[in-house]
Amino acid sequence: MRPHSGAIRFRREALKMSLVQLSSLTGISKGHLSLVQNGKAGLGDENIRRLADALGVTPADITHEEKP
Numbered sequence: 001m002r003p004h005s006g007a008i009r010f011r012r013e014a015l016k017m018s019l020v021q022l023s024s025l026t027g028i029s030k031g032h033l034s035l036v037q038n039g040k041a042g043l044g045d046e047n048i049r050r051l052a053d054a055l056g057v058t059p060a061d062i063t064h065e066e067k068p
Contacts, residue, residue, distance in 0.1 A: 001048050001063040005039040008062050011055045012037075025054035 012022055019037075023030040028047055035041035043051065045059075052059045 001043075001045055001059060003036050003043050003048060003051075004062055004064050005037050008051065008055070009037045011057060011062065015055065017055075022051075022054055026050040 012019075019030045019033050022028075023033055026033075026047070027050065028036075028043070032041060036043055048059050048063060052062055055062065
């Protein structure tokens with residue numbers, strides 16, 4: 001799965017959540033989350049799932065994968 005940087009940023013900002021808060025919830029470093037949001041880094045499937053859980057969405061909502 002490839003992260004969709006715009007969808008991640010949009011959802012995080014809609015929740016009024018900082019990168020620090022998201023990092024705390026996911027265990028993914030703030031720096032790496034910043035790179036992901038800027039389209040400069042990717043995430044493995046497990047981290048995509050953690051991120052989706054923390055944002056209250058499905059992995060398909062924050063990736064470029066087709067929704068089932």
